[in-house]
Amino acid sequence: MHERENKPKRLIRFPTLVERVGLKKGAIEDRLNPASPRYDDTFPKKIKIGKNSVAWLEEEVELWIEQQIQRSRSV
Known part of the structure; x- marks a missing residue:
């Protein structure tokens, strides 16, 4: 089993x-x-957690960071 499979899901807010x-x-x-020239469809999507509140899944953020590292080192 991968380490991520055992890790509890955690939401992070915008400042984090x-x-x-x-x-x-x-x-x-x-x-x-999507209308921005800098749009990145791989960037983690926000999750609505309340009427005026959103968060991001920490696991998706960490995966995106890893992908950026790999992408920059493979060039």
């Missing part, structure tokens, strides 16, 4: 997302906006 991915608010919003 900013800290984890190293991008500012506007850069993250661009990656989430």
